[in-house]
Amino acid sequence: MTSISSHDDQFNARVDLHHLAEMVAEGSRVLDVGCGDGTLLRLLAEKRGADARGIEISQKGVNECVTKGLSVIQGDADSDLIFYPDQSFDYVILSQTLQAMNRPREVVEHMLRIGRYAIVSFPNFGHWRIRFQLLFSGRMPVTKNLSYSWYETPNIHFCTIDDFTSLCKDIDAKIDHAVALDRFGIPVRTDLPRTLWNFFGEQAVFVLSPR
């Protein structure tokens, strides 16, 4: 939370997006839910030749996207995914937005209905730094990636990697691929058992498909 943090945030965000983009097959149809200013959409269109479309709740983000020539609609993932037909995209991506959803379970279920694959990336609330903060300070954790105070945070539904894994089981989603990223956006060693990912991973990326 010093002056270098904003630069680091940007760096981390880019690494995260590159990881996501690499998971998408060339020339796919992609829906980015919560696409922000369209950075990932652009990456997908330019690097992966994707037919990439987005939903974004903030008017500012949408205007930026459309000005860049991206196909983005102003909308709310919690209420608007219902209007997309079954299996109409190859990938539906939810990048760092799951924790801000009113009904994250329903959102993931819709993603699996709309896409052949759902890609979800989220901050891991089971990361050791967060655990230690709560344990030792006795106060709601505030970290570099999760920098809001409890009373103003848009992040209303945090989960850990283990929580998300168990949600996947509950909604009968197949985990095709999962990776935990450290604070630099670099994957943690995949030979570690998953319970350790839950400790060392600052973010996670899951690729799911319907069973």
Next chain:
Amino acid sequence: MTHHAASEIGQRNEATHPSSAVVQFDADAPLQLEGGGRLAPWSVAYQTYGALNADRSNAILICHALTGDQHVANVNPVTGKGGWWETMVGPGKPFDTNRFFVICSNVLGSCLGTTGPASINPANGRPYALDFPVVTIRDMVNAQARLMDHLGIETIFCVAGGSMGGMQVLEWVASFPHRVFSAMPIATAAKHSAQNIAFHEVGRQAVMADPEWRKGRYLDEGTRSEKGLAVARMAAHITYLSEQALHRKFGRNFQDRMAPTFSFDADFEVESYLRYQGRAFVERFDANSYLFLTRAMDYFDLAKDHGGSLAHAFAGTKTRFCVVSFTSDWLFPTKDSRAIVHALNAAGASVSFVEIETDKGHDAFLLELPDLFNTTRGFIDSAARAKELSVKAEAR
């Protein structure tokens, strides 16, 4: 024609002798109407800007609103003022006439040269008045399609318009899906709401209550059907603005006085403004056209025409869409645009949707709004890239 003295108001001359290019369709090329009737002969008046390229792929069709006209970006022959969308259409503008061939035609039923109730009925040599058939948005679009055929344009690069113009854009895609590469419906709806039909009915009743209207035969009888039309316009004009904009512009300010006169003079600025709007409108518009065009909007319900599902109207569409609404527009509120977007999503269409923050109400689409310009530029440029359009039209 005896009542058509040259000294009479301009719109009458423009109705029968427009200062635009006109395509005349003869008796052997009738226009079949949705309501069952047909028009023959009939004509379309239109304006163009820029140059059509060699493969005829750079045409943009602008569809005008209820009381708009084809004079998008040139001096209006009736008012002497600039075109109604010259902020958007012209060299270097979002609809860039250096790159695109922009066309706008006067809609069927209007009064600036395309056949309407002020045109001469070939059956009796007198103005149609209420003998003109009730036309629909689809009829307007069919008329435009005939104009496109005449100009040799099969695929239109973009069809764009606001309000009633937006209804035509939606109808274009539904009726001629293969002919529209991209579409920009702005501040519009796929069906006219009960509230909007109600406002239109108030306007029509105001026109019809005017004794000078003469059951629509005012042109024949040499009267001026203006008072009712002015009231209709005043009422409608309120719906084009917003409470915030009215408050910002006028508040409770007095007009040229310091205190109320305790009379029914236009004490308030807002009254004076509305009276001016009413007076200015009747100088350029035909009362019967107002009846017919408001009716066409009332009847518009695109879902109803497609088995009750709006998504069916767009099934399989390849058209790229950019839907735009304005936060303070209560005549065509954002939820109407959202309904269009949801139907397009359900149809798997490529769609962008922008809600622009402004306090200027429904009329915002006619005003200078950087967000609208940037959105339009971004959309048109990306559509042009998608079409791999050779953007420079051949020099004449």
